Amino acid sequence: MRVSSISLRDFRNYAEADITIEQGCVVLVGSNGQGKTNLIEAINFLATLGSHRSSTESAMIRTGEDAAIIRVHLAHDDRQILLEAQLNREGPNKAQFNRSTARLRDFPRYIATVLFAPEDLLLIRGDPASRRRFLDELIVTRTPRLSSILSDYERALKQRNTLLKTARFSEASVGKLSTLDIWDDRLATLGSEIMVERQRLVRDLAGPVAAAYESIAGADHHPELLMKESVLLPLGDSTIDQTTQAFLAVLNSNRATEVERGMTLYGPHRDDVEFSLNSLPTKGYASHGETWSFALSLRLGAARLLRAESVLGDPILILDDVFAELDASRRERLASAVSDFEQIFITAAVVEDVPAALLQHVFRVERGTIARALK
Amino acid sequence: MYEGIVQELIDELGRLPGIGPKSAQRIAFHILQTESFDVSRLASVLVEVREKVRFCEICGNVTQEVTCSICRDPRRDATSICVVEEAKDVVAIERTREFKGFYHVLGGAISPIDGIGPDNLRIRQLMTRLADNTVQEVIIATDPNLEGEATATYLTRLLSSLEIKVTRLASGLPVGGDLEYADEVTLGRAFEGRRTVS
Numbered sequence: 001m002r003v004s005s006i007s008l009r010d011f012r013n014y015a016e017a018d019i020t021i022e023q024g025c026v027v028l029v030g031s032n033g034q035g036k037t038n039l040i041e042a043i044n045f046l047a048t049l050g051s052h053r054s055s056t057e058s059a060m061i062r063t064g065e066d067a068a069i070i071r072v073h074l075a076h077d078d079r080q081i082l083l084e085a086q087l088n089r090e091g092p093n094k095a096q097f098n099r100s101t102a103r104l105r106d107f108p109r110y111i112a113t114v115l116f117a118p119e120d121l122l123l124i125r126g127d128p129a130s131r132r133r134f135l136d137e138l139i140v141t142r143t144p145r146l147s148s149i150l151s152d153y154e155r156a157l158k159q160r161n162t163l164l165k166t167a168r169f170s171e172a173s174v175g176k177l178s179t180l181d182i183w184d185d186r187l188a189t190l191g192s193e194i195m196v197e198r199q200r201l202v203r204d205l206a207g208p209v210a211a212a213y214e215s216i217a218g219a220d221h222h223p224e225l226l227m228k229e230s231v232l233l234p235l236g237d238s239t240i241d242q243t244t245q246a247f248l249a250v251l252n253s254n255r256a257t258e259v260e261r262g263m264t265l266y267g268p269h270r271d272d273v274e275f276s277l278n279s280l281p282t283k284g285y286a287s288h289g290e291t292w293s294f295a296l297s298l299r300l301g302a303a304r305l306l307r308a309e310s311v312l313g314d315p316i317l318i319l320d321d322v323f324a325e326l327d328a329s330r331r332e333r334l335a336s337a338v339s340d341f342e343q344i345f346i347t348a349a350v351v352e353d354v355p356a357a358l359l360q361h362v363f364r365v366e367r368g369t370i371a372r373a374l375k
Numbered sequence: 376m377y378e379g380i381v382q383e384l385i386d387e388l389g390r391l392p393g394i395g396p397k398s399a400q401r402i403a404f405h406i407l408q409t410e411s412f413d414v415s416r417l418a419s420v421l422v423e424v425r426e427k428v429r430f431c432e433i434c435g436n437v438t439q440e441v442t443c444s445i446c447r448d449p450r451r452d453a454t455s456i457c458v459v460e461e462a463k464d465v466v467a468i469e470r471t472r473e474f475k476g477f478y479h480v481l482g483g484a485i486s487p488i489d490g491i492g493p494d495n496l497r498i499r500q501l502m503t504r505l506a507d508n509t510v511q512e513v514i515i516a517t518d519p520n521l522e523g524e525a526t527a528t529y530l531t532r533l534l535s536s537l538e539i540k541v542t543r544l545a546s547g548l549p550v551g552g553d554l555e556y557a558d559e560v561t562l563g564r565a566f567e568g569r570r571t572v573s
Contacts, residue, residue: 106558145559152521159521163487179485179492182529186521 001076001111001312002343003043009069010062011087012038013368025344025358029351029373030365036347039370040115040318042070043345046083047113047316048137049105057087066090074111076313081110112141112315114303116322120295124282128272135273138205138302139197142309146197153190157264160187165262184251187267192243194268195229199238202227202273208308209301215337216300216330217293221277230270292326300337307341314342322346323353331355381407433504435480435497437462445469445478452476455512458501458530460484460523464516476514479504484522485529493529501530505537512540519546519564 007018013035028036041051041060051060061068067088074081084096085104095104122130140147160183167180202225213223231250233243250266251258258265275282275294282294306315317338323331323346335355338344348354351362351373362373376382381403389399406412430436431443438444445451445465455476459465465478481496483489504510515530517523527543534541547565548557557565 143559145563148560155521156525159487159525166487179487179529181532182485182525183487185528186525 001074001314001316003072003316004075004080005073006039006042007069007071008039008042009071010065011042011068011070012060012062014038015062015368017368017370019363019370019372021343022361023343025339025346025360027346027348027351027354027359027362028365028370029348029354029362031349034365035368035370036365037320039365040320040345040347043072043111043316044113044115044318046070046072046085046107047111049108052115052117052119052320057093058089061087061089072111083107083110108141109144110312112306112310112312113318114299114306114315115318115320116296116299117320118322118325120299121291123295123298124275124286124291128270131273132268132271134298135198135201136194138305139194139201141306142201143197146193149190149193153187153194153268156183156186156190157267157269159183161263164259164264167259180255184248187264188244188247188251191267192240192247195231195233195243195247195271196238196240198268198271198273199227199233205298205301205305208304209297212297212300212304212337213293216296216333217290218329218333221290222279223294223297224276224279226274226276228272228274229268230266289327289330292330296322296330296334303338303341317341317344319344319346321348323348323355430480434465434478435462435482435500436465436478450475453509455514456501456504456510457514457516459516460518460526468516474514476512481517481526484517484526486522496526498530498533502533505534505539508538510539512542514542514544516544519544 002023003021005018005020007016008014009016011017017039028039030036037053041053045051045060051057054060067086070083070085070087072083074083082096082098084099085107086094088094093104095102095107097106097110123134136146136150140150160180163180163183206225209225210220210223214220231243231247233246238246247267254266275298277286277290277294280286282291286294303315303317307313319338323334326334331353332355335358339357344358346354346358351359364371364373377385384406385396385399385403388394388402389396391399394402406414427439428437429439431438431441431446433442433446436443436445440447452475455474456479457468457474457476458479458481459468460481460483462480465480468474468478479497479501481498481501483491483496485491485493485496505513513530513534515527517526517530531541531543545568546561547568548554548561554562
């Protein structure tokens with residue numbers, strides 16, 4: 001799959017921008033604050049319905065305007081798809097699929113992206129929440145149904161935590177506690193689906209990440225991924241049913257502690273995934289270079305997994321300001337590792353940062369205008 | 376901002392569910408400007424509705440009498456009760472004309488965030504209605520969302536001690552729709568609840 005044209009109206013700092021794009025590698029060059037990242041943010045928004053920079057959608061609408069429009073033509077083999085999204089400052093957003101009304105939340109079915117950004121270092125060094133987000137985003141791309149499971153789990157967790165807090169203070173806690181069983185049940189049913197999907201993802205990601213690491217670091221340091229769950233599961237593959245039972249048993253035997261603390265202490269919201277190189281955890285042991293190599297391999301491994309599984313074909317790779325962070329040899333190796341993807345978007349402050357092999361279609365971005373750079 | 380009472384009217388209208396500031400303004404000006412609009416009639420209905428309407432002593436549905444017209448109807452099937460969250464769900468099911476039994480309106484769903492537990496719902500009244508063994512089937516028709524499912528689970532466990540058949544409304548594909556446009560969750564549920572046809 002690839003983007004064949006983008007047009008923006010009142011999106012971030014773009015009043016109006018229209019560009020047509022060929023297959024291969026698209027490089028956006030410009031100083032800071034000119035709008036390079038804004039352009040790829042627009043593409044990424046259609047695929048993830050979110051922004052990697054801000055949590056509010058209204059930040060994407062140009063100052064002083066009521067609505068922003070993103071219009072993207074996609075080419076998938078011979079099929080042409082037109083996705084249009086209108087973000088409104090007031091009222092719900094609107095979406096069109098091939099000129100007929102559609103739901104914005106269905107767009108990720110038609111476009112998949114994998115974004116590399118300097119913030120990816122947090123996948124290794126940051127808190128568990130950033131690693132859970134990495135896993136959950138991929139889970140939703142692989143199995144769209146999980147998106148509603150994840151949001152229901154969040155809500156069930158809030159409901160249960162509220163109940164635990166009130167159970168702690170209320171006199172009649174015995175009567176109230178019986179409904180805790182019901183929320184245990186909801187939490188375990190929803191949570192075990194997430195846990196099983198994460199297990200499956202981590203298992204399937206191991207091979208692609210190891211291969212990606214070797215191609216980026218130029219050496220085999222035996223990278224490994226291991227789920228660290230708060231609910232201990234028996235070794236090997238667990239079915240959803242077995243996981244639910246294990247989850248319920250843990251909640252049951254720790255109820256007194258949870259009531260006392262007034263919060264849910266077990267479940268996928270407390271889980272983590274541990275990364276290791278040569279059997280040592282990356283957190284605390286890996287060098288800066290190794291950390292970068294691992295972070296990049298997670299993204300590249302994810303891209304290769306999606307390529308192998310998705311009916312959409314290759315995901316669109318987006319490398320946002322990544323090359324400036326890497327040394328020369330990692331740059332070259334990353335460049336050759338991604339070169340076989342159908343389409344890649346790269347942003348860079350200076351064109352010298354980008355390996356020559358990737359300089360296929362260069363655009364200059366300046367104060368909200370995009371122009372093709374002369375060779 | 377409008378002056379005095381006009382703004383007050385817009386604010387009051389805006390407090391109603393489903394009415395935003397723009398709709399509130401439109402309704403307010405409709406009331407002010409349309410000559411044929413009979414304000415006193417609307418005002419009296421509003422007052423009357425609060426005075427006269429109450430909740431059926433048996434099922435909790437809205438009514439102007441002690442019991443609602445469904446509970447008073449002798450032609451209905453006394454062996455089954457359909458449990459719903461709100462009175463408006465009764466109207467929705469009545470429109471289908473498929474169900475001939477009685478209803479029981481809970482008045483909401485279990486939701487600790489909103490401070491609603493089983494004691495705040497009309498569950499005790501339901502248990503009383505089931506005590507005399509007339510009812511043979513309880514159909515749970517709470518909403519198919521997180522809170523509705525939690526309420527359904529609660530009721531199922533509560534009723535499991537009684538010798539009564541408990542059923543839950545099926546989830547699945549909308550009739551007349553296209554399979555390809557169904558979202559993953561609905562389609563997944565439809566698969567789960569598939570039926571043998573031969």
